Amino acid sequence: MIAAHLPALAVVVPLAAAPLIVLVRHAGAAWALAVAAAWFSFGASLALAAQVADAGVVSYAMGNWPPPWGIEYRVDALSAFVVVLVSAIGAAVAPYALKSVAAEVPGELRYLYYAMHCLCLAGLLGMAMTGDAFNLFVFMEVASLAMYVLIALGRDRRALLASYQYLLLGTIGATFYVIGVGVLYLQTGTLNIADMAARLPAVAGGRPAPAALAFITAGMSLKLALFPLHLWLPNAYAYAPSAATAFLAATATKVSVYVLLRFHFSVFGESAVTALLPMPEILIALSIAAIVTASLVAVWQADFKRLLAYSSVAQIGYITLGIGLATRDGLTAAVVHLFNHGITKGALFLLAGGIVLRAGGARFENLRGLGRSMPLTALGITLAGLSLIGVPGTAGFISKWYLVLGAIEAGMWWLAALVVLTSLIAVVYVWRFVEAAYLSEPGEAAPRPGEAPMPMLVVSWLMVAACLWFGFDTSFTVGGASRAAQLLLGGAP
Amino acid sequence: MSPAGYIAAALLVPAAGAAGIALAGRWPNLREGVTLATAALLFACVLGLLPTVLGGSLPQLFVLEMLPGIALGFRVEPLGMLFALVASGLWIVNSVYSIGYMRGNDEPHQTRFYVCFALALAATMGIAFSANLLTLFLFYEMLTLVTWPLVTHHGDDEARKGGRVYLGVLLGTSIVLLLPAVIVTWVVAGTLEFTPGGILGGKTSSAALGALLALYMFGVGKAALMPMHRWLPAAMVAPTPVSALLHAVAVVKAGVFAVVKIIVYVFGTGTLAATSASDWLPTVAGFTIIAASVVALRADNLKRRLAYSTVSQLSYVVLAVAILAPLSVIGAALHVAAHAVGKITLFFAAGAIYTAAHKTEVSQLDGIGRRMPWTLGAFAIGALSMIGLPPAAGFVSKWYMLSGALQAEHWVAVAVIAGSTLLNAAYFAPIVYRGFLRAPAGPAHGEAPLPMVIALVATAGATLALFFFPQVPLALAGALQGG
Numbered sequence: 002m003i004a005a006h007l008p009a010l011a012v013v014v015p016l017a018a019a020p021l022i023v024l025v026r027h028a029g030a031a032w033a034l035a036v037a038a039a040w041f042s043f044g045a046s047l048a049l050a051a052q053v054a055d056a057g058v059v060s061y062a063m064g065n066w067p068p069p070w071g072i073e074y075r076v077d078a079l080s081a082f083v084v085v086l087v088s089a090i091g092a093a094v095a096p097y098a099l100k101s102v103a104a105e106v107p108g109e110l111r112y113l114y115y116a117m118h119c120l121c122l123a124g125l126l127g128m129a130m131t132g133d134a135f136n137l138f139v140f141m142e143v144a145s146l147a148m149y150v151l152i153a154l155g156r157d158r159r160a161l162l163a164s165y166q167y168l169l170l171g172t173i174g175a176t177f178y179v180i181g182v183g184v185l186y187l188q189t190g191t192l193n194i195a196d197m198a199a200r201l202p203a204v205a206g207g208r209p210a211p212a213a214l215a216f217i218t219a220g221m222s223l224k225l226a227l228f229p230l231h232l233w234l235p236n237a238y239a240y241a242p243s244a245a246t247a248f249l250a251a252t253a254t255k256v257s258v259y260v261l262l263r264f265h266f267s268v269f270g271e272s273a274v275t276a277l278l279p280m281p282e283i284l285i286a287l288s289i290a291a292i293v294t295a296s297l298v299a300v301w302q303a304d305f306k307r308l309l310a311y312s313s314v315a316q317i318g319y320i321t322l323g324i325g326l327a328t329r330d331g332l333t334a335a336v337v338h339l340f341n342h343g344i345t346k347g348a349l350f351l352l353a354g355g356i357v358l359r360a361g362g363a364r365f366e367n368l369r370g371l372g373r374s375m376p377l378t379a380l381g382i383t384l385a386g387l388s389l390i391g392v393p394g395t396a397g398f399i400s401k402w403y404l405v406l407g408a409i410e411a412g413m414w415w416l417a418a419l420v421v422l423t424s425l426i427a428v429v430y431v432w433r434f435v436e437a438a439y440l441s442e443p444g445e446a447a448p449r450p451g452e453a454p455m456p457m458l459v460v461s462w463l464m465v466a467a468c469l470w471f472g473f474d475t476s477f478t479v480g481g482a483s484r485a486a487q488l489l490l491g492g493a494p
Numbered sequence: 495m496s497p498a499g500y501i502a503a504a505l506l507v508p509a510a511g512a513a514g515i516a517l518a519g520r521w522p523n524l525r526e527g528v529t530l531a532t533a534a535l536l537f538a539c540v541l542g543l544l545p546t547v548l549g550g551s552l553p554q555l556f557v558l559e560m561l562p563g564i565a566l567g568f569r570v571e572p573l574g575m576l577f578a579l580v581a582s583g584l585w586i587v588n589s590v591y592s593i594g595y596m597r598g599n600d601e602p603h604q605t606r607f608y609v610c611f612a613l614a615l616a617a618t619m620g621i622a623f624s625a626n627l628l629t630l631f632l633f634y635e636m637l638t639l640v641t642w643p644l645v646t647h648h649g650d651d652e653a654r655k656g657g658r659v660y661l662g663v664l665l666g667t668s669i670v671l672l673l674p675a676v677i678v679t680w681v682v683a684g685t686l687e688f689t690p691g692g693i694l695g696g697k698t699s700s701a702a703l704g705a706l707l708a709l710y711m712f713g714v715g716k717a718a719l720m721p722m723h724r725w726l727p728a729a730m731v732a733p734t735p736v737s738a739l740l741h742a743v744a745v746v747k748a749g750v751f752a753v754v755k756i757i758v759y760v761f762g763t764g765t766l767a768a769t770s771a772s773d774w775l776p777t778v779a780g781f782t783i784i785a786a787s788v789v790a791l792r793a794d795n796l797k798r799r800l801a802y803s804t805v806s807q808l809s810y811v812v813l814a815v816a817i818l819a820p821l822s823v824i825g826a827a828l829h830v831a832a833h834a835v836g837k838i839t840l841f842f843a844a845g846a847i848y849t850a851a852h853k854t855e856v857s858q859l860d861g862i863g864r865r866m867p868w869t870l871g872a873f874a875i876g877a878l879s880m881i882g883l884p885p886a887a888g889f890v891s892k893w894y895m896l897s898g899a900l901q902a903e904h905w906v907a908v909a910v911i912a913g914s915t916l917l918n919a920a921y922f923a924p925i926v927y928r929g930f931l932r933a934p935a936g937p938a939h940g941e942a943p944l945p946m947v948i949a950l951v952a953t954a955g956a957t958l959a960l961f962f963f964p965q966v967p968l969a970l971a972g973a974l975q976g977g
Contacts, residue, residue: 391669392639393632402561405677417677421670428665432658440649440657473560483562 004048008061008074008130011045011088014038016123016143019116028103028111035115036095039122043092046084046126053081060132068132069193075132079485082336083129083259086343090251091122097351097460098244100453104358105156105242114154114242121147121248125256134182135192137260138175141224145171148253151245152237163236170223170233177220178260184213185268198268210269211277217264218280225257227321228291231314238310243354246306250313251347255339258320262335265324266489284325289419291318296426300433305356305363308430309349312389315427316342319420323404330407332486337478338400341388341471345397348385348464352378355453355461360446368434370443374450377458379438381465386431388468391424396471399479497546497553501568503539504578504619508532512612519605526593529608533586536615540575540582547575548969560628564686569625571688572973573758573827577751578622579966580834581744585615587949588739591842594945595735598849606643607733611740613640618744621751627676627686627760630752631668634716637748638664644736645729652731659728664715667722672713675706679760682706688755692762703761703771710756711775716749717812720782723805730797734845737797742804742837747830750811754826758974763818772816779813780910782806787917794855796844799921800837803880806914807833814895817907820975822898825891827971828964832887835956836879842950843873846942856925861934863926866941870929872954877922879957882915887960890968 003010018038022031052059053076061074068075076084095118102114124144131137149171153164186192188209189200204210219230226234234254238246265280292315299311320342323335353363355378360367371379388395401424408417452458471478495503511532518525546553547570557566570578592611596604617640620633638661646657680686682702683693694703715722729741757763757772766772783806790802807829814826846869847853847862863870879886892911899907941947960967 387639393628393635399561401673402677405674406681409674409677409681417674418670421674424669425666428661428669432661436654436657439643440646440654473566474558475561476559479561 004052006061007045007049007052008059008076009063011042011049011084012123012127012130014041014045015091015119015126019119019123022112022116022119026112028108028115031112031115032095032099035098035118038119039088039091039095042122042126043088046081046088049076050081050085053078069191069196072136073132073193073195074130075195076130078481078488079259079262079336080129082340082481082485083256084126086340087122087125087129087252087256090248090343090347091118093347093460093464094118094244094248094351097247097354097457100457101244101354101358102242106154110154113150114245117147117150117154118245118248120144121151125252128256129259132194133192134185134194134197135179138179138182141175141178141260144253144256145175148249151249152241154245155240155242157240159236160240163233163240167233167237170230174220174223177216177223181213181216181220184209184216188213194263194268198270201268214264214269214278214280218261221257221261221264222287225254225261225321226314226317228287228294228314228318231291231295231317234314235307235310238313238350239304239307243350243357247347247350247354250309250350251343254313254317255343258317258324258335258339262324262332262489266332270489270491281325281327284321285416288318288322288325291315292322292419292423296423296430299430300426303364305365305368305434306350306353308433309346309353312427312430313346315423316346316389319400319404322416322420323407326407326411326413328407328411329483329486329490330403330410332489333479333482334400334403334407336485337403337482340478340482341396341400341468344464344467344471345385345388348461348468349382349389351457351461351464352381352385355457356448358453358457359451360448362446364446365433365437366444366446367448368437369441369447371438371447374443374448375452377452377462381462383431383435383438385465385468386434388472390427390431394469394472396468396478398472399475403479495542497543497570498555500539500542501553501555501570501623504536504543504582504623505568505616507536507539508612508616508619511536512609512616515608515612516605522604525605525608526589529589529592529612530586532612533582533589536619537582537586540578540619543570543575544579544966546570547572547973548966550973554625555623564626564628564680566629566632567625568620568623568629569688570623572970573751573754573830574622574624576827576831576967576970577747578619580831581615581618581622581747584739584743584834584838584953587952588735588838590945591738591845591949592735594943594949595733595845595849598943598946599733601647601733603647607647610640610643614644614740614744618748621748624688626688627679630755631672631676634672634748634752635665635668637745638668641736641740641745644740645732647733647736648731656728656731660725663722663725663728667713667715670713671709675709675713678706678709688759690759692758692760692765694761695765700769700771703765703769704774707761707766707771707775710760711753711778711812714749714752714756716745717753718746718749718782718805718808719778719812720785720805723782723786726805727798727801730801734797734841734848737801738838738841738845741801742841743834746804746808747834750808750826750830753812754815754823754830757815758823763823763975767818772818775816776813776904776907779809779816780906782809783813783910783914784917787914787921791917791921794857796847796854796856796859796925797841799856800840800844803840803918803921804837806918807837807880810892810895810911813907813910814898817898817902817904819898819902819904821901822895823975824968824971825894825898827974828894828967829888829891831967832879832891832960835953835960836876836886836888839872839876839950839953839957840880842946842953843869843876846946846950849946850939850942851936856928859925859928860932861929863929864934865939868941868947868951870926872950873929874926875954875957877926880922881918885958885961887957887964890961890964
């Protein structure tokens with residue numbers, strides 16, 4: 002009985018938890034509610050993924066209105082993969098948030114953090130599961146508004162500015178998306194994504210369809226922070242509360258990538274529109290610019306959280322590079338990196354949150370001698386950093402393997418060379434941390450010896466362990482990603 | 495225990511040992527006890543595999559499928575057996591030496607030192623037993639990373655600089671050249687398993703094969719083929735036991751071991767001989783041998799001279815296998831063992847001199863042999879082995895290399911081997927001469943702490959023993975090419 006309603010429940014439970022939390026207001030109770038909702042969503046997502054693995058596609062008609070008139074939730078191999086990532090991160094960050102938020106957010110506002118956490122989770126899961134293009138926009142706004150609040154809760158006053166910047170750019174992105182969807186609706190007369198894809202070839206001849214693709218691509222590129230539309234990201238990640246940064250970095254941009262994939266391949270894939278616009282070339286060019294520029298900028302950051310933020314912009318470049326290749330291996334690389342980078346950056350930001358808690362900040366002078374003062378945190382960051390570089394035995398390596406493989410199979414040798422060369426820049430910025438932590442004497446700004454509170458450390462290390470685990474056992478990640486890639490390229494799921 | 499059990503134990507024992515060492519960190523005597531016990535246990539596990547391998551079968555262990563069609567798997571073939579025996583056997587001696595050195599020099603962070611050492615050995619075993627290129631690559635990178643804390647042990651600016659070169663060259667070459675080479679091999683051959691006769695035969699053109707070979711040869715930075723050799727002198731900022739076991743045995747031998755495995759089991763000597771893909775390799779290796787010897791000749795710092803001697807000796811192995819003659823391949827395999835015992839002796843001696851007399855430069859060594867006769871005696875035996883004179887192990891491997899070069903009528907190789915022998919003599923003989931025949935200067939001192947002397951006498955003895963009893967290494971080297 003419940004099994005049939007999983008797609009709805011996974012979204013509705015956190016969505017309903019948010020107003021409940023606002024009513025309760027008590028920070029501890031709010032936290033407990035948020036944890037319960039997040040874990041429920043995680044459980045539901047896993048069950049849903051199992052259903053998808055068996056059945057191929059799970060379709061759920063909201064309110065029993067059959068598609069394409071009603072809103073359909075449509076979970077296939079790709080959505081299930083993204084849903085598991087998002088809900089897993091949500092379930093991990095919620096317990097972590099207790100101590101971290103208590104340290105960074107004033108008492109009377111803490112309940113707001115948990116309400117927004119639930120709202121954001123619901124929005125992101127809704128985006129990944131819905132089969133309706135307009136409903137997707139609604140969830141995008143739900144998630145985005147929650148994010149603006151989450152960022153603004155940061156204790157640094159610059160958080161307000163960062164939130165405002167993101168609000169402006171995010172709204173432009175969402176508007177572009179909805180314009181694109183509007184054009185498509187005028188052309189096809191439907192908002193159901195699968196239906197739209199079926200009707201699009203008939204109307205693909207004119208100018209509107211390519212214009213719609215361009216609007217949606219630009220809008221989502223803003224949301225997923227594709228260079229040069231990434232300007233909102235570094236400040237947002239740097240000044241948001243640590244728990245929020247970890248949650249957003251690991252999920253928000255990834256779900257936007259999912260939307261881009263969905264429209265590029267599921268909607269426009271088989272129509273003639275893609276032939277009119279040089280989308281792969283544009284994506285590859287921007288991705289290269291993102292990887293090179295953002296990696297180099299990351300090297301020079303004085304703040305570790307900002308360094309990680311710029312590294313995120315670069316890593317998003319690797320994902321979009323895989324999308325630009327538009328081959329089986331390229332898409333596998335993109336989807337698997339979506340997951341692998343999600344857990345890697347999640348682990349890094351969670352551990353960075355521990356440093357912020359102990360040292361009051363994560364500037365490089367706070368990191369000196371960290372190997373002594375916070376040995377487990379330092380080791381965790383080092384290991385997750387190796388995953389960021391793509392050292393074998395870590396999740397990041399699997400992504401790099403497929404990306405290089407995809408480039409070589411596409412005959413683009415120079416691109417394969419570029420991918421491996423730029424990962425050396427990651428070595429440089431990760432090793433800046435390692436040298437500060439292990440080869441520098443602690444200065445005045447360094448934390449006094451002592452690890453972050455146990456719940457934070459345990460959650461962070463579970464994430465680090467996931468970075469290592471998915472470097473060896475890739476049946477879930479590579480299996481899921483290659484099924485998703487096959488699906489996007491129009492093969493059987 | 496089954497052979498697969500021995501493989502698993504050889505990988506897990508040093509890893510578990512590392513955990514034990516970390517836990518025992520507060521009690522130095524217990525900690526060193528754990529190190530020694532782990533080393534002994536590891537050697538026993540490796541030894542447990544020897545009868546099976548000598549019997550002609552290849553013990554295997556499959557762990558899991560890392561990527562579709564590519565396993566994390568292990569298979570012990572003769573060369574891996576030889577490498578594992580040498581590395582694990584010398585770890586015991588090196589641990590004894592380390593105890594003397596680390597305590598004698600009052601080194602900081604000793605727990606971290608022993609933990610990383612044990613992890614490095616775990617990675618070395620993984621490399622030695624790897625069944626395919628991906629497993630090899632995994633442990634190859636792990637070895638680079640766990641040895642970085644050992645290189646930067648002192649934590650000062652010099653160590654930081656050395657560590658950057660070390661990591662930059664080793665990670666740079668492996669990520670930029672070796673990884674794409676592995677992926678191209680996967681695309682071309684559809685497999686990464688080490689297979690007798692190679693996996694690339696008839697799959698691609700001679701020119702592509704040559705380019706791929708270049709990616710591999712320069713991508714395996716640990717083999718220190720010029721110009722990828724700079725990390726090795728940079729690694730000399732490490733405490734001497736690290737230079738001795740890791741940068742004369744485990745790490746560098748992992749490099750040449752990978753080179754031999756790639757040429758024999760990925761390309762196949764037959765495939766390469768049939769094309770002109772590897773024609774350039776003996777020249778590059780020969781150049782490295784001569785050029786590194788010339789640098790060694792001019793180096794006054796003893797460890798630096800030894801490091802360049804290592805660069806040169808490593809390229810002997812590359813040269814020998816690149817000639818592709820059966821006898822020279824045997825020589826290459828033997829040299830992995832012969833150079834290991836000889837060079838570790840030389841480093842042990844250098845560390846003993848530093849500990850007892852605080853001398854690091856060759857020009858300071860006047861009369862050192864009169865005060866430290868055991869140390870310099872062992873050094874002389876190591877030097878004999880480097881030059882390739884009887885009764886030292888280096889003679890045996892060089893004999894096979896030269897025979898192979900003559901058999902293949904590869905005159906460049908013959909000239910390189912002959913020329914470098916003279917150069918080796920030119921940079922080792924003066925040290926022995928100074929040490930024994932010149933009058934000592936400065937304050938009087940005796941030998942280094944006893945554990946160090948025991949260790950260096952033991953490895954010097956092993957250098958001689960390998961000359962008189964080369965049966966086991968020879969049997970393994972012979973089996974490398976299928977009997």
